[in-house]
Amino acid sequence: MMRYLPWIALSAALASVPFLSTYHASLAVYAVVLALFCTSVNIVVGYLGLISFGHAAFLGLGAYTAGLLTVKLGVNYWLAVVLGMLPGAALGALVGFASLRLSGAYFAIATLVVSEILRIVAMNWIDLTRGALGLLVPKPGVGPFGFEGLRFTHSHLIIAILALATVLFLVSRLVASPYGRAWLLLRDQPKLAASVGISGLRYKTLAVAVSGAIAALAGGMLVPKILVLTPDLFSSTLSATGLLGAILGGRATIAGPVLGGAIFAVAPELLRFVEEYRIAVFALLLLAVVRIRPEGLMSLLPRRRRHARHARTQPNDVEIAPRTALADIRVDRLTKSFGGLAAVRDVTFPIPRGQVLGIIGPNGAGKTTCLNLISAFLTPSSGQVTMGERVISDSQPHETARHGIVRTFQHTTLSAGKTVLENVVAATHLLERETLPGALWRGAGFRRREADRLALGWACLDYVGLGERADMEAGSLAYGEQRMLSIAITLATKPHFLLLDEPAAGLNHSEAMAFAALIENLREKGFTVVIVDHNLRMMLRICDRLVVMHHGELLADGDPMEVRNNPEVISAYLGGGPRKQKEAADVEMH
Amino acid sequence: MGDLVLQQLANGLSVGMTYALIALGLTMVFGVLHIVNFAHxxxxxxxxxxxxxxxxxxxVPYLACLPAAAILVAAAGWATDRLAVRPVIGRPDGATIVLVATFAAGLIINETVLATLGPAPIRVDGIAGVVKLGPVSLTWQRIFAIVFGILLIAIFQIILRRTEFGRQLRAVAQSDYASRVIGLDVERIKSLTFILAACVAALAGALIAPILSFNAGMGYHTAIHGFVVVVIGTMGSIPGAVICGLGLGLLESVASIFIGQEIASACIYALLIVTLLFRPNGVFSRSA
Structure with missing residues (x-):
């Protein structure tokens, strides 16, 4: 039943058009335009988690492009609307690119300023736009939508509804594809997203470009209703309305912004008695929503089981196995300074394939910095990390995942609000590359690849023993299970090298035992594992080799037993004279 | 031509002073509350x-209006803090939501005034008289705005450096957590900072109203200028806010001789975008 709901809604909307008065049809056009606009805002605000106070920039750009192409060049209006989406997308791509460097408030300021610049340009480029006087756009023909007995507004409404339906259909497909999963992961856990190979540049730029194109379409759809282009199309009030609608309806939902947009189109008619105060009332409403129900109106609906259990259709025959790594990793004379402090100084050691390598050392020894350098989350001050011929310390964090190097984080890093399975599936990003048309078209190949990703996700969960927990929210897992989920997430990227940052910290004895068994099994399967941890007893048991760091320098490198008896290591750990500590260390380690 | 530039420089100084005062409040709220106040x-x-x-x-005589403006707007600042800032910043996605909440608060204030009074400007009689300084003539009001602005900044520095409240404020700006540990009432200090910033903005508005006359849209445009100033002058930096505020006023004033007020603004906004992209921590930061 739920599956057919959108089609029923579309049919009902189209069927009701002829029965509307011209006044109501015109109002409905405005509602559809705002629904489009709010959908556009929602991609940025809901799915990327960035606040835009200037989305009218895209809407105005679309409206002006469509209008000017028609008036100045005589292009067919509806074709001009489609063409008008291009500058919207281009500006969106620019803003999306900028969003990589600008977070939070800075992004909001930048969007506000961009729309203000465009408003000033439209106001002052009199030759082109006639400034504040406005540019008249003739009523376009409606072609095949001009039915007998229908007025222009009715035909316009039909076109607008079809445009909205198409946009919603495509956006919902995009959201339910690796694209949407990448957006949400970039929003919730940007570092985790990078570690599993998601490029912020690619996905944010694309998302804002899509958003810009949709807003431009909304602008193009608005013009035949107002028939005059004024700089007000770039106004902050319009931007605010889009933001209000998206948040009121429900961020990161498909139907929410449509609902929000429709409310803001109809509300002024219902709020006639407050006349000029209506924007103030809207703003009051927005403040109330963010205070009382920041999830928006959609969250008031009875919740469908969003995380409906993903049935395991066939027996899972996906094997957890390392990808073939082309070469060993080599850490070569690596140095990293923060200001005057060298956190890692001139450190060299190899990471040969098939080994479990432990990095130990007292607090502040530079272990985590080392891991951050190997996974390219930090760039070295000097020296390099290489994998065969390739220098990986120059790359971006998301690129190392592509070379089969994936890390975990010291503080458990998960999408707490998503299910355990969703967490793992989001990390299968690198399994096969998708294209935008592929994700929109959803052909047989795409569906097969989605099934592959799901199967791999299940296999990773089963492997770490979380198969039974697949439908729970990740945030509700016990601490030890969350650590295991972190490992399942890294496995879902099909890595070769696993870099684990204090994976056993805070685990109780039985959990630590299970973890040690897991590492041994990973070694048998041929993975290369690098572990930073403080639990010496466990490290001595599971590691093939230990690297000891102290004050940023390499203190020892070798067989665990040999390292354990190294007097310098003992002194670093316990201080004081070597002999006494040897005894103390023996006590400590057994 | 040279005289015109000198005259515009003199005029720009008083406008720049208001930018500096606006930016001072923005930068202080950012430094202590770690939010950008879109209602500022x-x-x-x-x-x-x-x-x-x-x-x-x-x-009412003009000079008597200044304390009245400060007190009434302090009340508005208190209400905004209570309704739109304090309840939201502690929440998990508070950093994002507070942008929307302050934006909504600003919209409520602005639209209410606009709907009640309409968009037409209201002329304000300030301090009468003109002073001739060689080729430049300045109204007493402009001179008063500059002097009063300098005085405000000086008082501000004294509060910050010499008083108990100033020390507490700087402590909270450095570390929210550590301030809590040593028993400071962090919530109260944050609220007071917010209200103090609102007061300074109100005084800036009261100083500029006789010069440019009042209209309901003046806040929106000046706020964008304030953002330009704090971004270029590095968020959280008080010298940056003052220097860039004055600089922006002078630059805009002189540029408007050649390219018109609005285009000059557009160019300055473009400068902001460029700064954001290439030096997101501001020109006054140590490293980009």
Whole structure:
């Protein structure tokens, strides 16, 4: 039943058009335009988690492009609307690119300023736009939508509804594809997203470009209703309305912004008695929503089981196995300074394939910095990390995942609000590359690849023993299970090298035992594992080799037993004279 | 031509002073509360509004309007903090939501004033008289705005450096957590900072109203200028805010001789975008 709901809604909307008065049809056009606009805002605000106070920039750009192409060049209006989406997308791509460097408030300021610049340009480029006087756009023909007995507004409404339906259909497909999963992961856990190979540049730029194109379409759809282009199309009030609608309806939902947009189109008619105060009332409403129900109106609906259990259709025959790594990793004379402090100084050691390598050392020894350098989350001050011929310390964090190097984080890093399975599936990003048309078209190949990703996700969960927990929210897992989920997430990227940052910290004895068994099994399967941890007893048991760091320098490198008896290591750990500590260390380690 | 430039420089100094005062509040709220207050420009507008209404409708002398503006807008700042800032910043996605909440608060203030008074400007009678300094003539009001602005900044520095409250404020700016540990009432200090910033913005509005006359849209545009100033002058930096504020006023004033006021603004906004992209921590930061 739920599956057919959108089609029923579309049919009902189209069927009701002829029965509307011209006044109501015109109002409905405005509602559809705002629904489009709010959908556009929602991609940025809901799915990327960035606040835009200037989305009218895209809407105005679309409206002006469509209008000017028609008036100045005589292009067919509806074709001009489609063409008008291009500058919207281009500006969106620019803003999306900028969003990589600008977070939070800075992004909001930048969007506000961009729309203000465009408003000033439209106001002052009199030759082109006639400034504040406005540019008249003739009523376009409606072609095949001009039915007998229908007025222009009715035909316009039909076109607008079809445009909205198409946009919603495509956006919902995009959201339910690796694209949407990448957006949400970039929003919730940007570092985790990078570690599993998601490029912020690619996905944010694309998302804002899509958003810009949709807003431009909304602008193009608005013009035949107002028939005059004024700089007000770039106004902050319009931007605010889009933001209000998206948040009121429900961020990161498909139907929410449509609902929000429709409310803001109809509300002024219902709020006639407050006349000029209506924007103030809207703003009051927005403040109330963010205070009382920041999830928006959609969250008031009875919740469908969003995380409906993903049935395991066939027996899972996906094997957890390392990808073939082309070469060993080599850490070569690596140095990293923060200001005057060298956190890692001139450190060299190899990471040969098939080994479990432990990095130990007292607090502040530079272990985590080392891991951050190997996974390219930090760039070295000097020296390099290489994998065969390739220098990986120059790359971006998301690129190392592509070379089969994936890390975990010291503080458990998960999408707490998503299910355990969703967490793992989001990390299968690198399994096969998708294209935008592929994700929109959803052909047989795409569906097969989605099934592959799901199967791999299940296999990773089963492997770490979380198969039974697949439908729970990740945030509700016990601490030890969350650590295991972190490992399942890294496995879902099909890595070769696993870099684990204090994976056993805070685990109780039985959990630590299970973890040690897991590492041994990973070694048998041929993975290369690098572990930073403080639990010496466990490290001595599971590691093939230990690297000891102290004050940023390499203190020892070798067989665990040999390292354990190294007097310098003992002194670093316990201080004081070597002999006494040897005894103390023996006590400590057994 | 040279005289015109000198004249515009003199005029730009008083406008720049208001930018500096706006930016001072923005930067302080950012430094202590770690938020960008999108309603800040409306406190400035309210300061102008109080002055305009009191002088034109109630016949109150201009100088008496300044404390009235500061007190009334402090109340507005208190209400905004209570309704739109304090309840949201502690929440998990508070950093994002507070942008929307302050934006909504600003919209409520602005649209209410606009709907009540309309968009037409209201003339405000300030301090009368003109002073001739060689080729440049300055109204006493402009001179008063500059002197009063310098005084405000000086008082501000004294509060910050010499008083108990100033020390507490700097402690909270450095570390919220550590301030809690040593038993400071962090919530109270944050609220007071917010209100103090609103006061300074209100005084800036009251100082500029006789010069540019009051209109309901003045807050929005000045707020964008304030953002330009704090971004270029590095968020959280007080010298950056003052220097860039004055600089922006002078630059805009001189540029408007050649390219017109609005285009000059557009160029300055473009400068902001460029700064954001290439030096997101501001020109005054140590490293980009």
């Amino acid at each position: 420009g409306e406190f400035y507008m309210l300061g102008g509004l109080v002055t305009a209404l009191l002088t034109s409708r109630a016949g």
